[in-house]
Every structure is written in C-alpha cells, then in structure tokens.
Amino acid sequence: MKVNNPTSLQEDFSALLQSEIDESRCLLDILLREHKLLQGASSAPLEQLTAEKQQQMAVLEAAVVKHNRLLLNLDLQPNREGSEQLLQQLPEADSARQLWEEFEQLIETCQKQNDVNGDILSLNQRQVSQAIDILRGVTTGQKTYGPSGESRPDNHSNSFGKA
Template identity: 25%
Template sequence: MPTLAEQLQTALRQETAVAQRLYEVMAQEQSALQRMDSASIQALAQEKSRLLAALDQQLLARQKLVPNHQVEGAVDALINTFPAAIANPLQQAVDQLRELLFRCHNQNEINGRIISASRRSVERSLSLIRGHQPDAVLYTQNGGATRMGPNRRFASA
C-alpha cells in the first residue's frame, strides 16, 4: 500500500501531465485563432474541454488525499508535516503544477483577447456591409468631411 506521500506525489504528477497537455493545446489554439483555422479551432476546443474535465477529475483525486482541502494552503500544510526529504520533492511538484496552471491562465487570457478582437472585426465588417457605420466619415462635393450617420449607405444597388 503506497504511503500518503507517494499517493500525493502520483496525484501531482498526473495532474501536472494533464495541465501540461492543456497548456500545449491552448498554445496550438492561439496559433489556430491567429490563422482563423476554424476546423483546427473546433478540434482544439473539444480537446481542451476533455482536458479540463480530466484536470477536474485529477484535482478531485488529489483533494481526497488532503485533509481540509477546501482551506487555502491545505496542501502546503500537509506537505510541511513530512520530513524534508519527502516534503521538498512534493513542494517542487506543487510549485511546478501552480506554475503550469498560471501559464494556462495567461494563455487563456491571450486567446480570449484574440477571440474578442476577431469578433469586433467581424462585427465592424458586418456593420459596414449592412451600411450601419455611424462613425464613418465621407467627403462632400466641396471636399469637406461629414459623418455618414446611421441612415446613410455607402452605396445602394
């Protein structure tokens, strides 16, 4: 029967592996978003969902090993109960997992900004196509500038 420290080490290793794969998928997603490759985006979104579910399962498995897991710092408190020879590798594993999760969070924010910028661009294009460009400036016959307004169209067929 593995000790609590061994079980915790295994749980952290598995959780870190899933987080690493999630980060890789999110980096691929960034590239696909920049290329506007909808097929890749769709496939990566499905993989990301699968990995997030697996990460949740790994977290639950780890939490079962940690008394008072709902209290912040419970993992660190548990690790501090072990002798240094056991605690140090466990703490390194926790730190590595936290760093990976931080990187995933940052990558998610980057991807979110790309999606938001793409959405705004599409909305502006659609608005322009529909002739609803209230901020557009047109030039008059006299060479003066005038705002297009919501009811003026660039052209009509």
C-alpha cells in the same frame, strides 16, 4: 492532522501532483495550438481543438478532485492552503513541494495563455462585427445599446444592398 503512514501519504500526494502536472501540460499544449490557430484564418480546426480543450479540462478537473478528496480525508481545506499544510506535515516533502510548485506554475501559465487566446478571439469577433456593420452601412456612431447592454445598429442604415 495525524498521519498514520507519512511515507505512503507522501507517495500518494506526489503521484496526484504528478498527474495534475501531466494533465496541465496537456492543457497548455492545447492552448498553445489554439493560439497558433487563432492567429491563422481557418476556423475549422479551431472547433475541433475547442472540443479537445474541453475534454482536457474535464480530465484535469478529475485529477484536482482526487487531490481535494485526499485533503478532505486528512481534515484539510481543499485549496492551496490545505496543500501547503499537508506539505508542512510531510517528513521529506522536498520532491512533493517541487511538484506542487511546478503544478501551480503550470496552472498560472495555462490561465495566462487562455486569457491571451480569449483576447485574440474577442478581437477577431469585433473585427468581423465591424466588417458586417460596414457592409450594412452602419457606422460606429449609428450604434445604440439594447436593454441587456449589447450593441446594435439603429433601425436606419445605408446598406449596400439586400440579399
């Protein structure tokens, strides 16, 4: 990799990293608000927040595409190793390295928070499913599995009533 203007490249790379950091912080904020809503009872604001999260993911993805395009233009792989190689080639990469490390940490935090939120959502869905099964009179022992692995009640049940 031969860099014609390392100072300009360093500034461009730092600006891209700062953009990714800003977008990651926005995503983390959304994930934390989602977590708070998942712990509550209302689902209406959750739908709006899910749409906001999807939009923020698209904005963050666009920032990462710019980052990867820069790496490809420098004949580097569009991944973590390519970014590390670029940082090694920059003359004074301390500030860019700090931005890179902050971005990596934010992405990891976002992933962990998203996993926690997904676990809460799964638990909530299981609890609702169990409540519905109880109302239908289906016990856990009466459940079977369909061809694609989904759980389903047996054909006979002890339901409390029919609507």
